[in-house]
Amino acid sequence: MLPSLLLTGLGAFGLVRPAEHQLPLVGDTPSSSSFGPAYRDDLLALHKNLVSTSSQSGAEGNVGDWLIAYLQEHKFKTYKQQVSPRDNTGANGRFNVLAWPAESDVGTTIRGDVDISTLVHVPPLLVTSHIDVVPPHIPYSIDDDIPTSETHINGRGSADAKGSVASQLTAINLLRSEGVLEGNDFLAVFVVGEEDSGDGMRAFSTFMEDKFPNAGFKAAIFGEPTENKLACGHKGILSCTVTATGQAGHSGYPWLGKSANDALVRGLVALIDADLGTNPVFGNTTVNLGLIQGGVAANVIPAAAEAAMAIRVALGPQETGHMEVRRRMEAALKAVDTSLAMACTQGYGVVECNCVVDGFDTIAVNYGTDVPNLSGNHTRYLYGPGDILVAHSDHEAITVGALETAVEGYKTLIKHALQK
Numbered sequence: 001m002l003p004s005l006l007l008t009g010l011g012a013f014g015l016v017r018p019a020e021h022q023l024p025l026v027g028d029t030p031s032s033s034s035f036g037p038a039y040r041d042d043l044l045a046l047h048k049n050l051v052s053t054s055s056q057s058g059a060e061g062n063v064g065d066w067l068i069a070y071l072q073e074h075k076f077k078t079y080k081q082q083v084s085p086r087d088n089t090g091a092n093g094r095f096n097v098l099a100w101p102a103e104s105d106v107g108t109t110i111r112g113d114v115d116i117s118t119l120v121h122v123p124p125l126l127v128t129s130h131i132d133v134v135p136p137h138i139p140y141s142i143d144d145d146i147p148t149s150e151t152h153i154n155g156r157g158s159a160d161a162k163g164s165v166a167s168q169l170t171a172i173n174l175l176r177s178e179g180v181l182e183g184n185d186f187l188a189v190f191v192v193g194e195e196d197s198g199d200g201m202r203a204f205s206t207f208m209e210d211k212f213p214n215a216g217f218k219a220a221i222f223g224e225p226t227e228n229k230l231a232c233g234h235k236g237i238l239s240c241t242v243t244a245t246g247q248a249g250h251s252g253y254p255w256l257g258k259s260a261n262d263a264l265v266r267g268l269v270a271l272i273d274a275d276l277g278t279n280p281v282f283g284n285t286t287v288n289l290g291l292i293q294g295g296v297a298a299n300v301i302p303a304a305a306e307a308a309m310a311i312r313v314a315l316g317p318q319e320t321g322h323m324e325v326r327r328r329m330e331a332a333l334k335a336v337d338t339s340l341a342m343a344c345t346q347g348y349g350v351v352e353c354n355c356v357v358d359g360f361d362t363i364a365v366n367y368g369t370d371v372p373n374l375s376g377n378h379t380r381y382l383y384g385p386g387d388i389l390v391a392h393s394d395h396e397a398i399t400v401g402a403l404e405t406a407v408e409g410y411k412t413l414i415k416h417a418l419q420k
Contacts, residue, residue: 036149037404039170044147046070047166047403050131051155052140057132058086060192061093064131067165067190071099074173076188079119083192083203096204097131097190101176101183122208122215125186125417127172127410128201129164129223129384130194130370133157134392149401159386159398164223165190167385167406175411180420187217194370201373209375216376219417221410222353224369225386228405230360230413231353233382235282236313237368238322238347240329241306242267244294245339248303257301261294263337264305268292274332276325277315281364282350285314285325312366313349321349348372353380357416360409381413 037043049070055063068078080095100119138156157163172188175181191200208216224231244264249257268289276285287309294305311329315321326344333340351372355362360383367388371380385406386398414420 036147036400037407039174039407040147040400040404042173043166043170043403043407044142044153044400046169047153047158047162048140048142050162050165051153051158054137055132055157056135056137057193057195057197058094060132061095064095064097064190064192067097067131070169071097071188074169075102076100077102077119081204081207083200094192094200096192096200098204099188099190100186101181119187121184122212122217123184123187124218125414126189126217126220126374126378127168127186127223127414128189128191128220128370128374129161129168130192130200131162131165131190132192132195132200133160133162134195138394138396147400149399149404151400152397153400153403154395154397156396158396159225160388160391160396161194161223161225161384161386163225163386163398163403163406164384167403168221168223168410170407171410171414174407175414180415181418185418186414191370198370198373201370205374205376217378219379219381220371220374221381221383221413221417222369222371223384223410224365224367224382225388225391226363226365226382226384227387228383228385228402228409229363230355230357231382232281232355232362232364233350233352234365234367234369234371235285236315236318236322236347236349236351236372238311238313238325238344239309240311240326240342240344241308242271242333242340242342243306244304244337245341246301246303246305249301251299251301254301257303258339259301260305261302263340264292264294264307267333267336267340268307270332270336271309271329274328276311276328277313277321279314279316279350282314282366283364286312286366288312311347313347316350316352318349318351318372322347324349351380353382355381357381357413359412379417381417383409383413 053063053066071078076099079098083094133156140155142153144151193200244260246258246260278284289309291308295302313322313325315324385402390396
């Protein structure tokens with residue numbers, strides 16, 4: 001959280017004054033004629049267009065195309081970095097949006113993507129968030145015709161994470177206009193697929209390693225809903241399925257068969273009760289039994305059963321913390337029934353980020369991010385507007401004030417990361 005002056009009107013930055021009348025970028029976003037920063041109209045118009053454009057994971061092409069048009073109008077070079085398609089791709093395909101300042105082209109509108117070869121080196125700073133959202137699409141709406149800092153904006157992605165995208169770009173545009181950011185300072189990347197697999201960030205990471213094999217970013221700022229607090233990191237994750245094998249038979253003679261459901265239930269209770277690790281910052285490792293199924297009928301001894309679960313890992317380090325949790329889970333299951341088996345996808349342990357920056361309150365979060373999907377030895381910052389407790393819900397929303405606070409927060413973080 002930023003200093004109290006910032007939270008009560010951004011006075012610490014000298015930005016509190018009646019907003020100048022500005023035409024919205026697209027559509028009919030209300031004019032911010034109430035007191036607020038001069039960039040309010042532009043910020044809200046950008047946010048509105050991002051939220052209004054549906055972009056569920058796997059079908060992000062439309063919002064990517066809109067974002068590229070916006071970036072080109074604001075004197076960025078852009079590049080579509082293709083990501084593997086899915087069944088529900090849609091007509092425009094899937095791609096990450098890479099953007100960096102036009103240098104010799106500043107002052108003229110850039111039309112069309114440019115060859116990535118014009119990015120001749122890895123800038124010191126990456127600014128990134130994701131443009132995909134979870135289903136279903138929830139239309140954009142805003143509570144007030146004349147928005148104030150308390151006005152609520154509703155819609156899918158309003159907080160997670162199009163609020164971060166809009167605030168990041170507004171901060172970047174302001175710093176460029178102030179002469180703080182130069183053409184070689186940063187790369188902005190807005191990725192697909194964060195909400196379900198992280199394939200967008202992993203594809204970008206591989207892409208950069210191939211193009212710049214001996215270089216990397218010095219720092220990366222990741223945008224996610226952190227209540228405008230600087231996150232010290234987040235829990236790791238492990239996705240596992242436990243299976244039980246039994247012997248089918250008549251329910252009237254249970255001793256002649258073996259119930260897979262009974263074995264599975266006992267095993268799951270053991271997992272819930274087991275000590276799977278605790279961290280003083282991130283709390284306990286937790287198990288969510290998301291899907292349980294077994295058997296064919298009430299009067300048949302079930303021969304097979306399984307449960308799928310998501311484990312939020314509180315043990316580190318990032319490379320091996322999840323492996324220790326898995327070892328403890330396997331031991332707990334074996335103590336109950338040797339017929340129980342567990343299969344897990346690759347996970348990771350606690351993900352640590354830098355949260356020591358003057359002026360910010362700190363937080364630790366339980367959700368996953370793209371932070372571990374970007375390889376390299378860079379300083380990592382995790383920050384953004386919005387509350388994760390409303391993200392993914394049917395009432396996802398954010399306030400105008402939260403977006404504006406994030407703009408100033410991103411400005412501070414960018415300058416800090418670049419030591420400007």
